[in-house]
Amino acid sequence: MDFGPYLLLASLEGAVQSAVLALTAVGLSLVFGTMRVVNVAHGEFFMLGAVLAWWVTTFVGLHPAVGFIVALVVAPLAAGVIAAAADLTVLKRLKYDPESTIVATIGILYIIQQVVLMTYGPDARPVQAPFSHRFYTPWFGYSSYKLFVIGMAILLLLGVWALMAKTRIGLILRATQLDREMAQAFGIPVERVYAIVFGLGAALAAMAAVLIVPIQQAHYLMGGDPLLLSFIVVIIGGLGSLMGTVVAAVLIGMSDGIISVFFTPTLAKILATLLVAFVLIFRPNGLFGKRSS
Amino acid sequence: MSDIRKSLVLHGGLIALLLLLGFVLPAYHHGNLARVMVLAVYAMGYNVLFGYTGLLSLGHAMFFAAGMYGMGLTIQHLGFSAEAALLSGVVAAFLLSTVVGLLALRTTGVAFMIVTLMFAQTGYLVVLYFGEWTRGDEGFVIQKASRVIAGIDVSDPANRYLTALALFAVCLWIILKLVQAPFGKVLIAIRENEDRARMLGYDIFRHKLVAVIVSGTISGTAGAFYGLLFGYAGASFATVQYSIFPLLWVLLGGAGTVTGPLVGALFMFYLIDITSGLTSAYMLFAGVALVLLTLFARQGLVGEIRRRFAPWLP
């Protein structure tokens, strides 16, 4: 294949990556932005979404599209409820102390991962795509489902944006983010808001996983990479900034495809991980974040 | 009895008890306890930073692995003797902790945790990347013939146990001295109130840097000995999981206590040993323990004993 078509293919793959990554990372960013805590178990909610999607589609058993649509509703909902429950039983009692929350969410990470290992088992299992149409360019054929993933991610991200910018819920979230005590004084039930945000963040990760699982497979250890990449995206995009997060996700997702043309995947990961560390050390507000005085 | 005397009796008694156990324990537990003592040294190194200085690292596996590979690779590829290889392991951990300290200490709190996590993840990936030499996840065995320190064959279980105990005893002594010295008291002061310590004229950065170096070097020494005593080096010791373990052991045993890391490592080792016989999902118990500890027992086992009965415990 010539370079041009090859680049097109790499860009398409990069765009799918970016779309899923943006959804996952926005979930992490939303939680950090509102609650000022880092959810290390975020990748496990992603994994939970994928595994639940496998279960739901297998259980429903009708046409793949029916199972998929059910999974798209059930998996994020279940992941969200589990996350909200974890928030109410654990994080709330820790008073959202940043360091304790990290330690506790590491614990939650292992609990979710290992419970899935005990129930779902160690195998990677595929989920059938809701439709299997392919379209053809002059050089290669490409799965239409991947374009659908990009479209869905854009729609969902617009939904999150609208929720934050246009609705009363968004207003409450932003108020809580700005000043927790003031929000409480104005009668906002901060604890309930936190539980909802924590659940919403997990639901977004699970939603991303449902979208990607027909392309990848569901496996109990699949949460590691999305967690790492989301970290990278959220930190580079500026902690807690939704717009920055999306921009960084596109940047990382697109360049991931292109970088891996030049480097081995391991070297690419090494560079990306070091980049995060150095951004945190030398530009703690993110590459695109504003410097505070 | 003065506090110093009590501390001497307690820690001397602990070493004597461990020595005695070396002669009476059945083979299986004998081997386990040797492992636990080396892992406890790893946790004691971690505790210098987390328990005494109040800096929570999520990346100590990189120091453990630096010691382990600094030792293992020089034996495997450069034909070093065991003594020289151990030394190169310690030096590797020392150098790595110096560099990581200089960089990571520009951040605080959550950023420090993530930066150390990222550096450790880089370390793990580097081990995989140079798989030709490190043999990646599969790891490599250190031949029996190389595992002789000063004429003592440490692949022999009895020698191995005594070597592990000697390492543990030396580290226990170093850490006791450290935390009772003015330097250690400043570390505690930084943990308790960094701003106040600075305004008493202490150079916070320098103290923290030394704490990172001491902590990383002790953890790396444990890694070097672990590889040599048990004859294996592998990438699994560089994973995030191995950064979480010392945190878990120290939280369980009691952060900022000298004997807590041993208690925590012993307890967790057997918990995982027993449960892994029942299920492959043994890390579930580590997860549950982490959540319960952060929720209900921030002081850990020895910490609770100190709080209730023995405020003199160092």
Add this chain to the structure above:
Amino acid sequence: MAALGSTAPNNLLTTQGLSRNFGGLQAVSNVNFDLPEGQVRALIGPNGAGKTTFVGMLCGRISASAGRVAFLGEDVTLLPAHKRISRGMAYTFQITSIFGRLSLRENVALAVRRRLAGHPDQVQGEVESALSRVGLLDRADQIADDLSYGHQRLLEIAMGLGQKPRLLILDEPTQGLADSEIADFKNLIRSMAGQTTILLIEHNMDVVMEMADFITVLNFGEILAEGSPEQIHANADVQAAYLGTG
């Protein structure tokens, strides 16, 4: 460096054009300030006048936007806080800042030990002397968090004494103290007078008028007036800005 100090050899501390702005807000602007050795100086002014920012720049907690600070004849503007402290400054926080989970003895020992690094045998004696000067010796082995608020303020002053500073900066030391405790505090300051130079940020005018040799009034980040307690008391500008409304 030498020029800055040599203008007034008997001054322990000098600032020239010291300024600090936060964003657009000018918290301290162009302050020239001289503090002679041995003086008890009060720094007063309405809330938000920039007093804490100003002393923060003296001891290095806050970096200056412009201007210089000289201490013991040397320019310390670029030195970090801990180096200024080790040259002989001590600072007690406006909001009590102690090592809450440590004993009183260890709190003060931390203050004493840095200075006596080569003489560990003298630490104990100096710790007890500092604690006894603030009347807390009998509580030496209590945990600092268990003390009453007033006693915690005194502990903080004991930590200042333990450093044997050339310059002791006290940021609102009597805030929240009971009347009897304030009387003890005054006695303490009197006992130090002459040996230690003291810079006192204070709201309690009785304490200021009684203790200070000299007063500097800060308003909107600038020096409004300086003079003896009598002069300041009689100053119309000061009354308008501060005393009149107080």
